[in-house]
Amino acid sequence: MNAIILAAGLGTRLRPLTDNTPKALVEIGGKTMLEYQILKLKKAGFNNIVINIHYFGEQIIEFLERNNNFGLNIKISDERDLLLDTGGGIAKAGKLFDNDTPILVHNVDIFTNIDLKMVYDEGAKYDVMLVTEKPRSNRVLYFNNNVLCGWRNKNTEETILTTQKYSINPNDERAFMGIHVLNPRTINLMNNYKEEFPLIPFYLNASKNRELNIGELFCGSDTVRIDAGKPEVLDACKELIEKFYL
Secondary structure (H helix, E strand, O other): OEEEEEOOOOOHHHOOOOOOOOHHHOEEOOEEHHHHHHHHHHHHOOOEEEEEEOOOHHHHHHHHHHOHHHHOEEEEEEOOOOOOHHHHHHHHHHOOOOOOOOEEEEEOOEEEOOOHHHHHHHHOOOOEEEEEEOOOOOEEEEEEOOEEEEEEEOOOOEEEEOOOOOOOOHHHEEEEEEEEEEOHHHHHHHOOOOOOOOHHHHHHHHHHOOOOOEEEEEOOOOOOEEEOOOHHHHHHHHHHHHHHOO
16 A cells, blocks of 8 residues: 655744754654654555655655665655645655555644544545544635535635535535545646645645545544644644554
C-alpha cells in the first residue's frame, strides 16, 4: 500500500523548536513526529512511502538513513529548491510510486486514533476521499450527500460553491483533518496544473468541473485528532501517542 507523508512545511508555529530543525524531526516523548507516522503506517500495512522535504530537508534524509528507512521502501520527494504548496507537493510525490494503486496522504503533524487501513480501503471507492470532522476553525468545507459542495471562510464570508444548486447549510460544515486518499487518476489531473498550487482550491475546481468524484469519511465523536503544530499542544499529543501509537 502507498502513502505520502507531507513533511516539507516550515513549521513556523512550532518555533523556537524549529529554528534549526524541520518540523518532522521535532520530538514528542523521545521520538520524532516522523518516526511515529512511519511506524503507524507500517503497522497498518503500508510498505511504500514517499516523504516530501524542504526546510532542513537534509536532516530528514540523514534521519532515514540512520534508521535504514525503518525497513520500508521510502523515497524522498525533494522540494528544497522550491516549496510546491500542498497540491504541487502531492503531485510531485505521487509520481514516485511504481504501482497504479491508491495513495493515502497524511500530514506529518496530525496525530489521531483513526484506523489508517480502514481509511485506505474506504478511499479506494473514490477518485479522492477526504477525512473530515466537525469544524475547529472558521475555514470549512461543505459536503452534501457525500459530495463536495463548497468552501467558506466564515470570518471574511468568502465562499466558493462547486454547484449553484447548493445553498449553504451549517449542518453540512466539515473540517479537513489533513488525511485523505487519492487514486492515480487524481495525480494525472494534478499534472495539468502549474508546478506550485494549493490543494483545497484544486479539489473544489475539480469537483465543480466534475473531473473527480470527491467523497468524504466523516469521523464521529470517538475520533481523537490533535494538530501538533504548536508547542503548547505537544503534551496533549504525547498522551494520545502513548495510548494509540505505542
